[in-house]
Amino acid sequence: MRPSSPAISDAELAAAIAEGAGEILLGVRHRDLLDGRLIGDVGDAMAQAWISTVLSRHRRHDAVLSEEAEDVGDRATAERVWIIDPLDGTSEFSMGTSDWAVHVALTVDGHPEVAAVSLPAKGEVFRSDHVPPADGPLTGRLAVSRYGHSYHSAAVADRLGMDAVRIGSAGAKAMAVVRGDADAYVHSGGQYEWDNCAPVGVALAAGLHCSRLDGRPIVYNNPQPYMPDFIICRPEIADAVLDAVATPW
Ligand SMILES: Nc1ncnc2c1ncn2[C@@H]1O[C@H](COP(=O)(O)O)[C@@H](OP(=O)(O)O)[C@H]1O
Numbered sequence: 681m682r683p684s685s686p687a688i689s690d691a692e693l694a695a696a697i698a699e700g701a702g703e704i705l706l707g708v709r710h711r712d713l714l715d716g717r718l719i720g721d722v723g724d725a726m727a728q729a730w731i732s733t734v735l736s737r738h739r740r741h742d743a744v745l746s747e748e749a750e751d752v753g754d755r756a757t758a759e760r761v762w763i764i765d766p767l768d769g770t771s772e773f774s775m776g777t778s779d780w781a782v783h784v785a786l787t788v789d790g791h792p793e794v795a796a797v798s799l800p801a802k803g804e805v806f807r808s809d810h811v812p813p814a815d816g817p818l819t820g821r822l823a824v825s826r827y828g829h830s831y832h833s834a835a836v837a838d839r840l841g842m843d844a845v846r847i848g849s850a851g852a853k854a855m856a857v858v859r860g861d862a863d864a865y866v867h868s869g870g871q872y873e874w875d876n877c878a879p880v881g882v883a884l885a886a887g888l889h890c891s892r893l894d895g896r897p898i899v900y901n902n903p904q905p906y907m908p909d910f911i912i913c914r915p916e917i918a919d920a921v922l923d924a925v926a927t928p929w
């Protein structure tokens with residue numbers, strides 16, 4: 681086999697994967713030929729197959745953690761690990777809305793060094809090496825799941841007087857904060873590293889506050905890839921958000 685292209689940087693590769701998988705996923709939704717659960721299953725499988733083939737061709741020495749692949753081998757002890765969600769917001773993708781995303785992050789020693797999040801149905805690709813600072817006017821909006829508030833997001837909305845906006849997909853919610861459409865995304869109650877690693881990588885690069893609910897930094901590539909809670913918010917409200925989640929009632 682010919683060696684893979686030597687030229688592509690980690691940042692270019694992450695963005696190309698997020699964009700290319702997005703094109704595949706838009707093709708899966710082409711003209712409503714599929715629907716319901718089937719469309720989500722096919723989307724997950726096709727995006728995963730393409731991404732894993734691209735990574736094995738271009739970065740065969742790196743480890744990979746993906747929502748759609750078995751977590752085998754010694755990934756947790758590797759230095760460079762790609763953390764991937766080939767389709768975040770599978771239910772929204774299946775429903776035909778635009779709030780779904782592809783997440784691609786490269787972690788080095790547990791930190792997202794490079795990240796890309798595409799929102800293919802909106803034609804947007806956010807990348808950590810090019811993202812502008814999220815420093816526009818505050819909106820008073822808090823991004824929450826379409827399925828409702830978590831205990832802690834309700835406390836933040838209540839305490840800070842914020843309006844909840846329902847958006848599917850962790851990536852789409854985080855990018856709403858990066859874009860300046862919302863001031864915060866607060867999640868508790870469960871998620872996995874692939875759901876929030878690339879969104880956090882882009883958010884950090886945009887100058888946003890990202891931490892666990894108790895204020896600790898978010899560290900990835902843990903042996904158990906469960907990452908159940910985090911805050912992504914504008915730095916100017918971070919203290920108030922941390923205070924609200926520390927003493928919710
Ligand atoms: N309590 C929980 N436990 C595990 N995963 C959760 C979760 N709440 C949300 N998620 C996952 O986080 C992503 C965003 O969810 P939401 O839009 O509701 O905030 C979804 O990923 P997938 O679509 O990749 O499965 C969803 O499955």
Ligand SMILES: [Mg+2]
Pocket residue numbers: 747765767768769850874875
């Ligand atoms: Mg996900």
